[in-house]
Amino acid sequence: MAGSAAAEGGDQGTPRFRQKRDAILAAAAEAINEQSAKGMTFADVARRVGLNTTSVTYYFKRKEDLAAAAFEHTLDYLLVMLDTAMEASTPSERVRRYLALNMARLRRIEAGAERPLAVLSDLRAMEEPMKARLLSGWREVFRRTRALWGPPASRAHTDLYGARAHVLLENTFWLPAWLHRYELDQYDRVEARLFDVLAHGLAVPGAAWSPIPLDMAHEEREPGRAAFLLAATRLINELGYRGASVQRIASQLNVTKGSFYHHLDAKDELVIACYRRSFETVAAAQAHADEMGGTHWQRLSSAVATLLDIQFAERAPLLRTTALSGLPPQVRTAMVDRSNSIARRYAGTIMDGVAEGSMRAVDALIAAQALMALQNAAFDMRKWANTMPRERAVAMYASTLLYGMFADGRTGPA
Structure with missing residues (x-):
């Protein structure tokens, strides 16, 4: 993993190292799911695994490295499930197996035998070059999912299988x-x-x-406020909650941050209004x-x-x-x-x-x-x-x- 400080320590192949690293990734996934990747902190992750912050930074130098590793773990997990599903002989059997693998994972989580994966909603808000690598991984997940229906006979079939x-x-x-x-x-x-x-x-x-x-x-009661909501919705959809900053939303509309706060008191209020x-x-x-x-x-x-x-x-x-x-x-x-x-x-x-x-x-x-x-x-x-x-x-x-x-x-x- 790029950016992992532990690569310099020489002990990354030991069972103890892998166990701690896996625990940190699981805690990071939980934090990301609750607070988003940008909202996750080393201190919170460390608290969840009973370590101090310095111990976490031994495995991952930066918070962004840890978030990227959590996302890559999710992508790798999805690819393994898809490869397993592809072993079935028909599209119907493959989709059924893929769904069954997902349900089995959720059963284990509910039973306390496994921890959740990081949701992938913040991929587009990541920094480069991590963003490009993660989005490439996501496209591979999509391609392998589309392959569950077999080779497309035409462009129309490619479009349909993609949907x-x-x-x-x-x-x-x-x-x-x-x-x-x-x-x-x-x-x-x-x-x-x-x-x-x-x-x-x-x-x-x-x-x-x-x-x-x-x-x-329908007629908008407050056209200016409605414009903010639409611009915010587009940006949040593309970049996630943390990625769509107030400055970016204001820039989309070519107005100042002060204009934003004329319509809405805080970013949370904006997201609630968008919902x-x-x-x-x-x-x-x-x-x-x-x-x-x-x-x-x-x-x-x-x-x-x-x-x-x-x-x-x-x-x-x-x-x-x-x-x-x-x-x-x-x-x-x-x-x-x-x-x-x-x-x-x-x-x-x-x-x-x-x-x-x-x-x-x-x-x-x-x-x-x-x-x-x-x-x-x-x-x-x-x-x-x-x-x-x-x-x-x-x-x-x-x-x-x-x-x-x-x-x-x-x-x-x-």
């Missing part, structure tokens, strides 16, 4: 946010029901893809879809298509959950609770769709969380979406959950 890979990864990353609501002995059931949604989607056989775009335009705007956008789409009427399949597909179009257009994107780690715990909990209330509304729409026969019989609560991951992560695929007509990008990305990850394209937009 499926992204939604699969985001769903496994989103799992810890809601899995804790289930007892450990229910994890097998959760795994089976989630795979059912991933494999077969929500649509009944023959269900047409014909979403109706929803009018989301509220995002949640209001999703809730408004759900409400508009219900007002429009029609089958619940029609309502769900219209809401999802509208929100994906918003994400891909980048004009007024939804804030990614990556910003949660920078917020105080009580505020973070409130934001997750609001996210879950939106997911419950999706679940209600799915339940009503199942009852009327316009959607498959699925676990609606689990399917709703899968939809939350899909719409939340779509911002990261805007460059992918810009390589094709917008309607096609929306249809293809939505198909991953609405029609399933192995649909042949005859019944859905894939």
Whole structure:
């Protein structure tokens, strides 16, 4: 590992060295997940492993070296799981195995036999040359995930497999946010029901893809404040909570930091306001879809298509959950609770769709969380979406959950 002070000590190959280094990496992962990479401190990591700060710096000279090592550990872990999944013979079996490996890891964490990995939300906020190395590792994770579906037969298949890979990864990353609501002995059931949604989607056989775009335009009460929220949302989505500084946000709008504080008192207030705007956008789409009427399949597909179009257009994107780690715990909990209330509304729409026969019989609560991951992560695929007509990008990305990850394209937009 570049920057590791212990490389100079000559004892990095001993079991005792590896054990302590692994403990430090695990503690760093926990700190990153709670406070973000920039918020992590040597003192906090040392406290978590019962060492003093000097002992930690023996293994890693700088905080950035430690954060990079924690991220690389996550990337290496993902690559091992993907290589194991690739040993299966069909795309369906590979995806099922990859999901099973993730669930097994989360079972061990819940049982106290393993510690969490560092979430990867802060990769783009890292310094060079670490940033380039880490992003290269992430691209390799994405390529190997896309390979679960086998060699693409055409450019269209490459695009489709890319959408499926992204939604699969985001769903496994989103799992810890809601899995804790289930007892450990229910994890097998959760795994089976989630795979059912991933494999077969929500649509009944023959269900047409014909979403109706929803009018989301509304008059801003404070246009200046709204501009700050949109600029902040874009930067936080790209750089994470700590990477999107007040100075950077102000620079995006070509205004001073003083102008920022005219609209908002503190950065935490800004992130909370960004989340509220995002949640209001999703809730408004759900409400508009219900007002429009029609089958619940029609309502769900219209809401999802509208929100994906918003994400891909980048004009007024939804804030990614990556910003949660920078917020105080009580505020973070409130934001997750609001996210879950939106997911419950999706679940209600799915339940009503199942009852009327316009959607498959699925676990609606689990399917709703899968939809939350899909719409939340779509911002990261805007460059992918810009390589094709917008309607096609929306249809293809939505198909991953609405029609399933192995649909042949005859019944859905894939």
